Amino acid sequence: MNADPRGVLSGTHFLDGDHACCEGALAAGARFSAGYPITPSTEIVERFSSRIPTVGGTFIQMEDELAASIAIQGAVWGGAKAFTVTSGPGFSLMMEHIGYAVMTETPCVFIDVQRGGPSTGLPTLPAQSDMMQARWGSHGDYSLIALSPNSPQECFDLTITAFNLSERYRTPVMLMMDEVVGHMTEKVVIPEADKIEVEPRRHTKKSPAEFLPYEPAEDGVPEMVHAGEGFRFHVTGLTHDERGYPSMTPQTQDKLVRRLRSKIDGANRQIGLYEAEGLDDAEVVVVSYGITSRVAQRAIELARVRGIRVGKLRLITVWPFPEQLIRTLAKRVTAFVVPELNLGQVVLEIERSAGSHAHTISVPHAGGNVHRPEQILDAILEAAK
Amino acid sequence: MSVTTIAPPANPVERFLRTDRMPHIWCPGCGIGTTVNCFTRALIDAKIDLDHLAIVSGIGCSGRVAGYVRLDSFHTTHGRAIPFATGLKLANPKLQVVVYSGDGDLAAIGGNHLIHAARRNVDLKVICVNNLIYAMTGGQTAPTTPGQVVTSTNPYGTFDTSFNLPHLVEAAGAVYVARWTTYHVRQLSRAIAEIFQKPGFSFIEIISPCPTLYQRRNKMGDGLDTMKYYKEKSKVKNGAPTSEVGLDKQGEIIVGKFVDRARPDYRELMVNQMHESLGSRFIDPVAAECEEGEPQGCEEGLCS
Ligand SMILES: Cc1ncc(C[n+]2csc(CCOP(=O)(O)OP(=O)(O)O)c2C)c(N)n1
Ligand code: SF4
Ligand SMILES: [Mg+2]
Numbered sequence: 001m002n003a004d005p006r007g008v009l010s011g012t013h014f015l016d017g018d019h020a021c022c023e024g025a026l027a028a029g030a031r032f033s034a035g036y037p038i039t040p041s042t043e044i045v046e047r048f049s050s051r052i053p054t055v056g057g058t059f060i061q062m063e064d065e066l067a068a069s070i071a072i073q074g075a076v077w078g079g080a081k082a083f084t085v086t087s088g089p090g091f092s093l094m095m096e097h098i099g100y101a102v103m104t105e106t107p108c109v110f111i112d113v114q115r116g117g118p119s120t121g122l123p124t125l126p127a128q129s130d131m132m133q134a135r136w137g138s139h140g141d142y143s144l145i146a147l148s149p150n151s152p153q154e155c156f157d158l159t160i161t162a163f164n165l166s167e168r169y170r171t172p173v174m175l176m177m178d179e180v181v182g183h184m185t186e187k188v189v190i191p192e193a194d195k196i197e198v199e200p201r202r203h204t205k206k207s208p209a210e211f212l213p214y215e216p217a218e219d220g221v222p223e224m225v226h227a228g229e230g231f232r233f234h235v236t237g238l239t240h241d242e243r244g245y246p247s248m249t250p251q252t253q254d255k256l257v258r259r260l261r262s263k264i265d266g267a268n269r270q271i272g273l274y275e276a277e278g279l280d281d282a283e284v285v286v287v288s289y290g291i292t293s294r295v296a297q298r299a300i301e302l303a304r305v306r307g308i309r310v311g312k313l314r315l316i317t318v319w320p321f322p323e324q325l326i327r328t329l330a331k332r333v334t335a336f337v338v339p340e341l342n343l344g345q346v347v348l349e350i351e352r353s354a355g356s357h358a359h360t361i362s363v364p365h366a367g368g369n370v371h372r373p374e375q376i377l378d379a380i381l382e383a384a385k
Numbered sequence: 386m387s388v389t390t391i392a393p394p395a396n397p398v399e400r401f402l403r404t405d406r407m408p409h410i411w412c413p414g415c416g417i418g419t420t421v422n423c424f425t426r427a428l429i430d431a432k433i434d435l436d437h438l439a440i441v442s443g444i445g446c447s448g449r450v451a452g453y454v455r456l457d458s459f460h461t462t463h464g465r466a467i468p469f470a471t472g473l474k475l476a477n478p479k480l481q482v483v484v485y486s487g488d489g490d491l492a493a494i495g496g497n498h499l500i501h502a503a504r505r506n507v508d509l510k511v512i513c514v515n516n517l518i519y520a521m522t523g524g525q526t527a528p529t530t531p532g533q534v535v536t537s538t539n540p541y542g543t544f545d546t547s548f549n550l551p552h553l554v555e556a557a558g559a560v561y562v563a564r565w566t567t568y569h570v571r572q573l574s575r576a577i578a579e580i581f582q583k584p585g586f587s588f589i590e591i592i593s594p595c596p597t598l599y600q601r602r603n604k605m606g607d608g609l610d611t612m613k614y615y616k617e618k619s620k621v622k623n624g625a626p627t628s629e630v631g632l633d634k635q636g637e638i639i640v641g642k643f644v645d646r647a648r649p650d651y652r653e654l655m656v657n658q659m660h661e662s663l664g665s666r667f668i669d670p671v672a673a674e675c676e677e678g679e680p681q682g683c684e685e686g687l688c689s
Contacts, residue, residue, distance in 0.1 A: 006668075031670065032476050034468075053659045056668035058475045063501040067468035070461060074441070074472025077459065078480065082472070100462050227439040227457040227473060228480045234403070234452060236460035245406060246452060246460075 001200045003027050003160075005193035007055050015188045017155040017181040018043035021111060022051065023190060024159025025083055029198050030109070031057030032075035032082040034068040036090060039123045040179040041113035044085040065090040069097035073106045077235065079226040081163060081201075083109035087179075088117050091130055092137075099138030101172035102260060103237050105214070105222060107201070109162045111175040113182040114341075116367035126179035127367030128290055129342035134174045135319050141257050143264035145271055146174040146319035148289040152186045158316070164199035165271060169263055170221050176318065178341065180291040180370060208232065213244040214256075220263035265320050272325070273316035282311025284383045285329060286337045287350055289315040291370055296339055299376035308384045318346060323353045330357035335383035339363035339376045359383065398425040401435075403455050410449060414608020416567035416593030417447055420514055421454065423570050424485070427577035433481065440483045441470040443495060445521045446595070447487035447514035464494030467502045470509050478652055478671055481510070481581060488515040488529040492548055496528070503557035505651045506585045512577065513550065513588065516595035517632075524598030531633045535603055552627040554588045555644050561587035562627065562644035567594065568615035569640060576642065585650040592638060603634075 007026035015023070022044045025033070031052070035045035049059040057080070062068040065086055072082035086094060091112045101108055114130050116122025130137075134146045145165050149158045155177065162173040204211050204223035213233045214222050222242075225231045238246040239253045264271070275293075279285065284303075288296040293314040303310045311333070315322065326336070326349075335358055338347040347362040354360055363379045365371050402425070411417050428435070435456060442451035444463035451458040461469045466484045474482045484491075491499050491513050502509060518536060519525040525538040528548045535542055551562045561583050565573040573591060580587035594600055594611035605611065615638065622630075623641040630639040649657070659667040 032472065034472060053663055054666045054668060056670050056672070058655075058670055060471070060475060062468060062471075063497050066465060067471075067498055067501075070465040071468045071472035071475075074459075074469040074474075075476035076472075078473040078475075078477030080476040082476070096462055097465070226477070227459075228437050228477055229457075230436045232435070232455050232457060234458045234460070236452060237462060238460065245403075 001198050003193040003196035003198045004029055008190060008193040008196060010190050010192045013188045013190065014185060015152050016043070016183055016185045017149065017152045017177060018113065018183065019047050020152040020155040020188045021159050021175070021177070022047040023188070024156040025109070025163070026051060026055060027156070027190065027193070027196055028160040028163035029081045030083050030163065031055070032072060032080040033084060034060050034062045034071035034075070034082070035085050036062055036065045036068050038087045038090045040115055040182050041085045041087045041111065043182070044111060044113075065093035066097070069094035069110070070100065072108050073097065073101055073104070076106050076108050077227050081107075081167075083111060083163070085111040085113070087113045088115045088121060088130070089119065091133065095133075095137040098144070098172050099140055099142065100237050102138065102142040102144060104235050105170040106172070107166040107170050109159070109166055109173050109175060111159070111177065114176065114178040122368050124179065125368045126291060126370065127341045128176070128178055128292065129345070129367055131176060131318060131340070131342065131345045134176055141261065143261045143320055144171050144174065145169065145264060145317065146176050147273070147316060148176045148318050149181055150290050150293045150314070151181065152184060152188045155181065156188050156190060160196065160198070161273070164197070167199040167201055168221070169267065170202065170224065171264060174319070176290065178291050212242045214240060215242040216259060216263070220259050220266065268320045268322065268324070271317055271320060272322045274322060274325070275312070275314040275316065277312040278309070279311040279313065279329065281309050283309045283334050284337060284380055285311040285313050285333050286339070286376065286380065287313045287315065288339055289318055289346065292339050292341055295371045295373055296376050298373035299380060302373060302377045303380040303384075306381075308380060310380055315346070321349045321353070323349070326350055326353035327355070330354035333358050335359035335361060337361050337363060337376065337379045337383050339365070339371050339379070341365050341367050341370065397429065398422055401425040401428060401455055403453055406453055409453055411446065412597045414594065414596040415446070416516065416591070416595070416608070417450065417514055419567040419570065420512070420573070420591050420593060421450055423573040424512065424577055425454070426574040427581070430574065431578035431581045433581055437479055438481045438483065439473060440485055441466045441473065442484070443486040443490035445487035445490045445519070447485070447516070448490055448521075450485045464490055465498065466490065467495055467498040467509065467511070471502060471507050474508060475652065482508070484509050484511045486513065487520070488513060488517065488550070489519045489527040492550060492553070493528045499554065500557040503554045503559040503586045503588070506558055506560060506648055508584050508650045508652065509586055510580045511586070511588045513590045514593045515550065515590050516593045516599060518595050518599045520595045520598050524595075524602060533634050534599070547632070549627065549631040550590050551588070551630050551643050555627045558586065558648070559588045559644060560585035560646050560648050563642040564590040564592065564630065564640050566592040566615040566619055566638060566640060568612050568619065572640070585648060592632075605635075
């Protein structure tokens with residue numbers, strides 16, 4: 001399905017990542033957002049609040065992030081595509097409702113413009129230290145999707161992808177930005193609406209008598225209906241059967257939780273987006289994501305000048321983690337170098353996937369600014385020794 | 386020889402219930418079932434279009450109501466029924482949205498949402514089953530528990546001041562505020578029917594027994610004794626100042642309709658403001674939806 005042209009600001013623009021994100025959401029068909037102000041993410045909803053009244057939709061500033069993160073889910077069940085936006089402390093408050101979206105299979109998008117933590121931390125400065133929180137922050141066992149853009153253009157593009165994946169898999173999708181990407185201004189090209197592919201809601205064609213709200217289709221994802229359509233359906237965060245009724249038995253739990261995980265993990269190949277360069281003959285591979293990938297690019301160039309065969313792997317989809325890709329590479333390369341604006345989070349996954357086949361060298365950074373390319377270069381040199 | 390079977394007369398509320406989910410979890414003598422009975426009677430009396438009605442609950446014994454009524458129903462997270470309902474209502478204004486939950490859910494963990502939704506005057510029908518306790522988790526103190534009551538977390542008796550919910554929501558901006566007990570089934574049904582005709586944030590507090598964890602633990606008898614207490618100690622005072630309707634352990638219960646006033650609701654305010662600031666550039670989301678070929682909103686007169 002093509003994008004609704006009302007939401008698409010086609011043309012070439014000079015936008016920061018936050019604003020580009022908002023345009024991506026509008027292009028993807030988001031017509032509802034609820035938020036609570038927090039630096040460095042607020043610009044996304046500020047722009048949305050100014051744009052949406054002339055597009056046809058609603059923005060509401062809620063009383064806190066708990067409210068914002070569940071109001072969007074009410075809106076989704078009312079028929080809208082919806083998202084919320086936050087940073088650090090607000091992301092912490094949203095955790096329970098990420099779990100609710102997973103459990104109720106509510107398609108929605110959470111945008112986290114990461115800043116330094118823990119707690120209030122560095123309100124105006126970058127970090128990538130919520131990556132594990134995005135993966136594991138809500139209680140219980142689940143899988144979800146997280147994407148990491150490294151430019152304003154990608155903020156636009158990946159926000160659309162985030163909405164599309166959330167609809168296809170009926171899952172919350174995290175867009176994991178950081179303060180630098182959010183506030184950096186670059187050229188952003190917004191295509192014509194008929195060049196933008198938008199995933200429609202998986203609305204059932206069944207009659208109310210035939211329809212079971214949580215009966216999975218072949219790919220493990222159930223079809224959906226909205227309130228007010230005569231289905232008289234039930235949605236609960238309790239463990240539920242295919243009718244959507246609570247059923248608190250170990251058998252129902254096992255079936256449901258395994259399905260919730262496998263519909264995402266099993267689609268890893270389709271969901272997994274990455275950018276690769278020079279992997280074929282690489283001895284060392286730098287694995288990075290988000291803003292760090294742009295610093296890593298410089299370090300890779302410096303290392304190549306010194307004759308080291310360095311490959312670049314930029315994760316665009318961070319969750320589900322491209323385990324198979326790393327495992328395959330690990331058999332060919334000597335080492336992975338993993339710079340992140342945290343003290344070592346995604347590197348744990350790389351270490352785990354590489355096993356004993358290749359070394360993994362973390363290049364940690366507590367946040368507040370970005371790495372110096374030399375820090376990453378040193379690690380590459382060390383790895384190539 | 387022919388056999389004639391006489392079917393028992395159908396219970397008129399049965400069609401509102403998910404009978405395939407019975408038996409329910411509520412204890413004998415619990416008041417929640419009575420409130421559901423009144424709610425369904427109100428749906429009949431007010432001739433509510435069930436296809437455009439949604440119910441949202443939080444978590445608790447009272448929060449289980451959404452699971453038992455045969456409506457589009459959402460059992461959300463603890464305290465967050467109101468913000469979920471806010472999103473649902475604003476995204477789909479042609480729905481009537483009822484929030485049905487407990488005192489702890491709505492006034493403790495969800496207290497901030499309660500006052501803000503009342504302030505905004507979001508068009509929600511809030512039904513609060515106030516059993517003066519956290520029942521589902523085993524009878525802990527709620528912000529509504531009056532003084533001198535023994536609870537599992539105040540085993541020597543409560544001592545801090547409790548919320549007077551009608552006063553709280555009136556101050557926050559609700560357009561309709563009433564209180565009834567589960568003894569006042571007719572008045573309660575009538576009140577629920579009435580709020581369906583009332584745009585804006587309506588709040589009905591239902592004082593309801595939890596014999597298992599409140600009355601018995603406080604030597605106040607069972608469900609029936611509580612009905613007798615409600616009958617003897619309730620005083621109907623419509624229009625009573627809400628500042629004077631606070632509850633204590635065994636005193637008088639002032640019931641009635643306390644507030645019934647008119648104030649534009651959130652959507653009306655939003656639409657007016659946007660028209661004023663943006664003129665013809667404003668696209669009402671409901672109208673936008675109609676263009677996409679879904680005419681129901683127009684029937685309701687929502688797009689002018
Ligand atoms: C975030 C969170 N905290 C605590 C709980 C545990 N909990 C479940 S119901 C409840 C209290 C419910 O009290 P009330 O709303 O008065 O409902 P009642 O059971 O009395 O009808 C609590 C604390 C929870 N489910 N979620
Ligand atoms: S514990 Fe109390 S409120 Fe819960 S079902 Fe039993 S009597 Fe009702
Ligand atoms: Mg209670």
